[in-house]
Amino acid sequence: MTTYLDADTLPIRNTGAIRLYNAEAFEGMRKACQLTARCLDGLVDLVKPGVTTAELDDYVFRFAMDADAIPATLHYRGYRYSSCTSINHVVCHGMPNDKPLREGDIVNIDVTLIVDGYYGDSSRMYPVGKLKRAAERLCEVTYQSLLLGIEAVRPGGHMGDIGAAIQEYAEGERCSVVRDFCGHGVGRLFHDAPNVLHYGRRGEGIEMRPGMIFTIEPMINIGRPHVKILNDGWTAVTRDRSLSAQYEHTVGVTETGCEVFTLSPKGLDMPGFPAGSGAAE
Numbered sequence: 001m002t003t004y005l006d007a008d009t010l011p012i013r014n015t016g017a018i019r020l021y022n023a024e025a026f027e028g029m030r031k032a033c034q035l036t037a038r039c040l041d042g043l044v045d046l047v048k049p050g051v052t053t054a055e056l057d058d059y060v061f062r063f064a065m066d067a068d069a070i071p072a073t074l075h076y077r078g079y080r081y082s083s084c085t086s087i088n089h090v091v092c093h094g095m096p097n098d099k100p101l102r103e104g105d106i107v108n109i110d111v112t113l114i115v116d117g118y119y120g121d122s123s124r125m126y127p128v129g130k131l132k133r134a135a136e137r138l139c140e141v142t143y144q145s146l147l148l149g150i151e152a153v154r155p156g157g158h159m160g161d162i163g164a165a166i167q168e169y170a171e172g173e174r175c176s177v178v179r180d181f182c183g184h185g186v187g188r189l190f191h192d193a194p195n196v197l198h199y200g201r202r203g204e205g206i207e208m209r210p211g212m213i214f215t216i217e218p219m220i221n222i223g224r225p226h227v228k229i230l231n232d233g234w235t236a237v238t239r240d241r242s243l244s245a246q247y248e249h250t251v252g253v254t255e256t257g258c259e260v261f262t263l264s265p266k267g268l269d270m271p272g273f274p275a276g277s278g279a280a281e
Helices: 022-045 055-064 133-151 159-172
Strands: 004-007 016-019 085-088 090-091 106-115 118-127 182-186 192-196 215-218 219-223 228-229 236-238 244-246 249-253 259-260
Touching: 016 192, 016 228, 022 055, 022 106, 022 118, 022 215, 022 249, 055 085, 055 106, 090 106, 090 219, 090 244, 106 133, 106 244, 118 133, 118 244, 118 249, 133 215, 133 219, 133 244, 133 249, 159 192, 192 215
Parallel strands: 004 016
Antiparallel strands: 085 090, 085 106, 090 236, 106 118, 182 192, 182 215, 215 249, 219 244, 228 236, 249 259
């Protein structure tokens, strides 16, 4: 049985209960999430051939410090970086390093900034130079999957509605949905209940109620959905080494629908793909 409780009555740890946040908390999330969105906006012009993901991670750290924010991933369970940078066949949790990005790479940059105790969590795909059409199309499909998942968020709906919307579209586009990772509750905790699956059946799962806050972050593969974790204990890659992409927003359930907290203030939620961009074949 699902338990829903006022967030202010719960300890700052994952109890399994669904936290329902008030208007003050929604305002706190807007502040944290918009700072994260501005950080992701700032990365758009930095991602190019020859740049290292370590340099991009340094930008995230300095951005956070200048804004009196805390990168949530830094020292989280032993993780040593301020962001996750997942390139090509890396599904998620890629660790920044000194290897230069190459023309045609795609890289997901995942950033969570803590502001006044609230966690703003979001990620985007960034093209490195000119992409082959297959890579560009995968990013387009993944972004559209995220939007369709967000459209399913409403009070009285079910979490399965989100997963079904993503799965039906992605598989209809001959892509696969990663099942090993999911979205999650967020707010005063980095990872909280509920889990947000990116596959499922409509009408099933936890009922959505006003005040819930969680991420939707589909990971879509151009090949099969299976992943494996590398020896570093963090980096998840596709088993068949096919390309993978991910987009993530943090959303809150309102009385009438949902609010997307992490929208780009510059309209760069899908950076690098303007109309008529003319990707390489």
